[in-house]
Amino acid sequence: MDAYVRMIAIQSLLAHTRGMDQITISEGLKRGLRRHCPHCDSPTLFSGYLTVQPRCPVCGADNGQHRVDDIASYFTILLVGHLVIAPSLAIPWVWSAPLWASMSILMTLVLVITLTALPYIKGGVIGVLAATGDKKADDAKQRPASRTD
Ligand SMILES: [Zn+2]
Numbered sequence: 760m761d762a763y764v765r766m767i768a769i770q771s772l773l774a775h776t777r778g779m780d781q782i783t784i785s786e787g788l789k790r791g792l793r794r795h796c797p798h799c800d801s802p803t804l805f806s807g808y809l810t811v812q813p814r815c816p817v818c819g820a821d822n823g824q825h826r827v828d829d830i831a832s833y834f835t836i837l838l839v840g841h842l843v844i845a846p847s848l849a850i851p852w853v854w855s856a857p858l859w860a861s862m863s864i865l866m867t868l869v870l871v872i873t874l875t876a877l878p879y880i881k882g883g884v885i886g887v888l889a890a891t892g893d894k895k896a897d898d899a900k901q902r903p904a905s906r907t908d
Pocket residue numbers: 796797798799800801815816817818819820
């Protein structure tokens with residue numbers, strides 16, 4: 760692991776000195792979906808379940824500045840709805856079984872898939888935001904000055 764992190768740091772430093780630290784949207788998405796740093800591809804994007812490390816310890820990228828808001832939750836709900844809810848409505852057993860049985864199975868599936876997919880989808884969103892250059896700092900610059908009437 761230590762050698763891997765060192766190799767990634769050297770690659771990142773070389774790319775940075777050559778001015779090649781700009782990533783494509785597909786690269787950012789792939790790296791983020793694996794919960795890796797979108798800039799250097801090291802597994803250091805999250806410090807917890809959903810907590811983003813403000814700075815990558817390998818390449819120093821400011822990954823904490825990307826405003827994910829609720830879009831990761833939205834994509835997760837969209838995925839779960841298509842994977843669990845819609846197919847379950849087409850299965851006749853769901854309608855004929857006792858309510859407690861069908862709901863306990865469906866809700867367990869929804870809970871497991873949601874909690875499993877959410878950090879990966881959040882990583883993918885951060886990767887796309889890193890590739891497109893969307894930052895909190897950009898929003899602060901574009902905000903008009905507050906009026907003092
Ligand atoms: Zn990094």
